[in-house]
Amino acid sequence: MSQRVLSRAPSKAAGVVERERPGIRQRAAEAAERGWRPLALLLVCFGAWWLIAATAMVEPYLVPSPGATLDVIIDKPDYLWQHSWVTTYETLIGFAIAVGVGIVSAVLMVASTTVEKTLYPILLFAQVVPKIAIAPLFVVWLGFGIAPKILIAVLIAFFPVVISMVTGLKAVDPEMLQLSATMGARPWQTFLKIRFPASLPHLFSGLKVAVTLAVTGAVVGEFVGANEGLGYVILQANGNLDTPMLFAGLLVMSLIGVVLFVLVEIAEKLLLPWHASRRDAAATTY
Structure with a gap:
């Protein structure tokens, strides 16, 4: 009883x-x-x-109708799919590298004040430099292959990841850290059990921003020098005054960004059920 x-x-x-x-x-x-x-x-x-x-x-050669744009998508699905896959591949590789390097950099910055004071100004400087201005240098250094596009995607997506991760790692309740130290937990145990789980909501907020910026980075790289990808499609359509194809490329590029954003959001709900349940307010006070 x-x-x-x-x-x-x-x-x-x-x-x-x-x-x-x-x-x-x-x-x-x-x-x-x-x-x-x-x-x-x-x-x-x-x-x-x-x-x-x-x-x-507005003249049709400047703004095509939605019907004309849809006809291009229907008439040339293979063409758009081929170039869309190239851009998606560059985006995913660049995003994955940005996430890995960003998390490691954030952990090092939080673990060492010296590393933070040394690395943070460099990251800020790299962020404010326009990527479209330095993209031609990457093409000169790395050629017209896939490497410059991935590198630009990494540079654009890296900053939101590292900043959100640093914020999450520093936002841990000090009382929890004191409790773990009192219980005799080692630094790596405190990181795995307290700091890292507590930083995940902040990290996923940065990932949602980063994955959409990675698409932009890949397309920017294709603008500078490429023979495939949605950036190449848009440049070719612009040069030929083929505005229906240009708008079709923009729509497909936007769709890729939305789909990747939704996938990150789904991953957040699957990996952080405790955070989702708190937002849904399973139990509320009055």
């Missing part, structure tokens, strides 16, 4: 209201509630785009 009373005691605590786990219908309703506003905004934007093209407010 006493065990039953103890097990029920938390649910009857003053000021706490328990909520049942949402079912499939409730989750679908919540998803629809969150998604209808951006969907409505997209429909308004496409409606304005169609209206501008239909009323000939």
Whole structure:
């Protein structure tokens, strides 16, 4: 009997209201509630785009109609798929390298004040330098292959990763660190059990930004020198005044960024269920 009373005691605590786990219908309703506003905004934007093209407010060679852009995507799926895959591959490799190097750099900066004071100004300087300005140098040094595109993607995506990771590692509750030291935990045990898990929400916030910037970095590299990729498609279409193909390339590039962002968000929910449950407010106070 006493065990039953103890097990029920938390649910009857003053000021706490328990909520049942949402079912499939409730989750679908919540998803629809969150998604209808951006969907409505997209429909308004496409409606304005169609209206501008239909009323000939702008010449068709400057702004093609949505129908003409869609026809290009339908008529040349293999062409767009081939170049989209190249850009996606460059983005994923660059993003993976940026994540690995960014996490290691953040750990070193938090572990050593000397490393932080030495490395942080260099990172800041590298971030403020326009990547489009130094991209031609990478082409000269590394050639017209895939390496310059990956390097630019790494440079653009690296900064959000390292800054968010440093913020997360420093945002740990000092009382938790004192408790682990009191319990005799070693530094590496404190890092694995307390610091690193606590930094993951901040890290994923940076990853969402970094993965979209990696797409931009890959395309910027293709602008400078490439014979494949969406950046190459956009440059060729611009040179030929083929605005439907240009808009198609922009739409596909945006779609890649959105898909990668969603994948990172799904990974966050799978790897951080405790953080997601806290946001969903399974138990709230009143």
